[in-house]
Amino acid sequence: MELPISFKERMQRLLADEFSNFEAAFAQPASVSIRVNSNKATANPDLPRVPWAENAYYLPVRPQFTLDPLLHAGCYYVQEASSMFLEQALKQAVDLSQPLHVLDLCGAPGGKSTHLASLISEESMLVSNEVIKSRANILAENVAKWGTGNVLVTSSDPSNFSRLPEFFDVMVVDAPCSGEGMFRKDPQAINEWSEENVKLCAQRQQRILMDVWEALKPGGLLIYSTCTWNEQENEENMAWLAAQEQAESIKLELNQSWGIVATELNGVAGYRFYPHRIQGEGFFMAVLRKQGQEGLSHKSSKKKKYKLQPASKKEKALVQDWLKDPEKYEWLQYGEVVSALPANLFEAADEVYQNLHVIYAGTEVAEVKGKKLKPMHTLAVSQHLNKDAFTTIDLDLELALKYLRKEDISLDSSGNDWVLLQYNNVPLGFAKQIGNRVNNYYPKEWRIRMELPADLPEVNLVIS
């Protein structure tokens, strides 16, 4: 792996004696790690843990993830270990028992959003945003598969967030960056790297931060991260923001054994991850608190007209038993789709709808077509699905993968209704039996595209 010369020279200055170890790490394979969705599964007990995140594990080898139905069912997320340090910022600096409004501004493909969704309380709301439309769809898919039901996925430009002044308690900006920390995992990142690009990235990050700062509550927390090592995009940007906004730097407790490097510039703390010191890729994180009194919670403007439309009584009555605790939700209808949003989030969610481009919200439960009602796939993967409302059928590995490829499958039983198909007792999705025939309703855009090998390996990472 040929690293750019000016990058090497800078890292030599930064790391001094450690540089040879750092360079040697590029000859080692990148580690593989997963974060388990504890509401759906537990990890295989043999897996070693990522030390700074509770439900995170290293894998001895990279399995063929695509061939594990439980990945498609949202039982775990394949995520780089360093970036799971986000958990420490949340646990150490935020009272997670409170109902919070949390923003993940640069959300796709969804590593940090699914992590945040696991960390916040049920009464909290996560707005998970991705400005690039095609990537926003992947984000919505991963958020839906994670299934917490308290997330709104938006696809808006950072500049649009000033329409929600002092709205968020916590804001995560995992900024687009020059990607030096990904050189080992993705050598293509080397070709895209240049000093000029570093400068452009640093300027873009400043613009993004300025765009969203207004949407943070006084006393609220900004968690900023990149997967790069240069100081311009990291410490310098954080010192610049702290000085400009008189924001307070938040120091995090580190366990010495973790190997994370703490830095400081103009009194602003930062945390660096190097592959020769930790099992993971390059990463930087810093935490700032906005000036002002905490707890000045956002007062929603008293508007009379809501954008969110309630579902009709008739439709609600037909589908509400498909979720556990249906009374906890506000039942909404948007076009043909009936969805459920935790009732306590209604006002805040409506404000998000009024001001941003929302592409997914809560749990989409059913599609109404005339007199026909179709359970939506997002319901099957929701943590709040009431399984008792459906006939469930367990599939073996081969049949599960065929279903996920959206192939025609046949089942032992016959009938005339919706069935919930499962693998290892975990819902995969819906099918409709019509006599002996089975209509496969797995979403086309989510289907597995790879051909199935003759010998199917059991991946066995999590237990449901």
Ligand SMILES: C[S@@+](CC[C@H](N)C(=O)[O-])C[C@H]1O[C@@H](n2cnc3c(N)ncnc32)[C@H](O)[C@@H]1O
């Ligand atoms: C480092 S990635 C985010 C990874 C994600 N947080 C995760 O954990 O899976 C940065 C994201 O920022 C998005 N992005 C690119 N340009 C942007 C801009 N000008 N403003 C906001 N986001 C941008 C990219 O599309 C990309 O999805």
